[in-house]
Amino acid sequence: MILMEDVWKTYPNGVMAVNGIDFKLDKGDFVYVVGPSGAGKSTFIKMIYREEKPTKGKIVVSDIDLTSLKERDVPKLRRKIGVVFQDFKLLPKLTVYENVAFALEVIEESPDNIKRKVMDVLELVKLKNKARMYPEELSGGEQQRVSIARSIVNNPELVVADEPTGNLDPDTAWGIMEIFEEINNRGTTIIMATHNKEIVDATKRRVVAIEGGRIVRDEQQGEYGYES
């Protein structure tokens, strides 16, 4: 699903965020990306959905070679990937339903499909009964579930999550993790950057640790490995 070969990223201001990463993730896998702040996790994640371009090296995501991907073809890649953020990025003037439907409307999905897909995905994140509410009327956990619903409503092959539980209390975080588990069980590949030691240690999944822009540890059934 993801293949990186000798990937480097130096920002125009001289910051060397990623310094030679080789990484492989198979279809259907679930991986945590851990490491201290400023270690290069975010850049690593952003390069997967081509928010950032590598200065050197090769990246292939879902059979698309990002190194030769033309600017106008970026939407094709983005439609195969769902992205979830720490700060949810919901549109405050739209209802829960509209926020999720928005993702389909702007890629010109037909109205019939939109309705069906949005209701299905709201069912999955258990927010069907709050479809008409606005984001500010929801708790943080519920808002993150809306954001997850939006990221998966188009059935992406891959979900990229950048600290999705970073703003949530532990109980709520577990609720969110259950949803990611469920999505993963349905066959969707998941890559998640996180600082949540409790969750990483308890779920016993593959862990990739990044420090100084390099992968310093890559273990199946790994642990968080830092003080939280």
Place this chain on the structure above:
Amino acid sequence: MKARTIARHVREGLKSLVRNGWMTFASISAVTVTLLLTGVFLILLLNMNAIASQIEDDVEVRVYIDRSADEQQMDELKQQIEQLPEVDAVSFVSKEEGLENLIESLGDEGKAFESLRDENPLQDMYVIKTDIPQDTVTVAKHVETFDYVDEVRYGKGTVERLFKVVEVSRNIGLVLIIGLIFTALFLIANTIKLTILSRSKEIEIMKLVGATNAFIRWPFFIEGLLLGLIGSIIPIVVLIAGYNFLYSEFNAKLTTMFIQLLPVYPFVIQLALILMFIGVFIGVWGSLTSIRKFLRV
């Protein structure tokens, strides 16, 4: 593009117009003022041009024939004139016809001249039309040297002055209008910039979920287009009504001076189309400026 998508873009564009309130108002006003002045200027310029051409067409060389010339001598003179290469046509106007025309053109006041019929003070003359108006001078200079010519007159000075006026006013008008167009462009570009900034979060999400660049750009493009189009409504209505009024008030009077304004139709339709086109052009250009600058998609 599907009808539903077009409807969505137009809806989003309209929403922004409402949301940007004062900036929308300022932009539309700028377009309105620009187009009003452009329209007034076009009406004046095109009519002056038309009138100048009418007068130019009328430019003729009048050759007053010496009273002492007999019929044969007059024929000789006519042949001499006709042999000049620049000459298109020569017509004879007898002093009786000349007086008749004069009395007629002066209307009531002309009746005072009725008594002159017995003792006509006018001269017979040849009226020469040249192939192109600019040749009147050459022809006049030539004919002056012929025998039995008493006097040669031509109206070139008037025409030249008129064309000079048209040219000067065109230049002044162009500078003014270009300045106004840029003001309108600037305001529209800023309105679109506001919309883009206020929608930065929406745009970010659209990019993330894979909306195409064209899809993201369209609403801003339409917003600019609408600003220009709405701005052209008032100028078009005002100028059509204004020209209708002007025409009905003044054309009859001008006709007695042998000049005519451009007929209302199709002139006002052409004018409306030109103004609408300029409005749309300003709107689209303004929005493209901002889209390029602030919407890196």
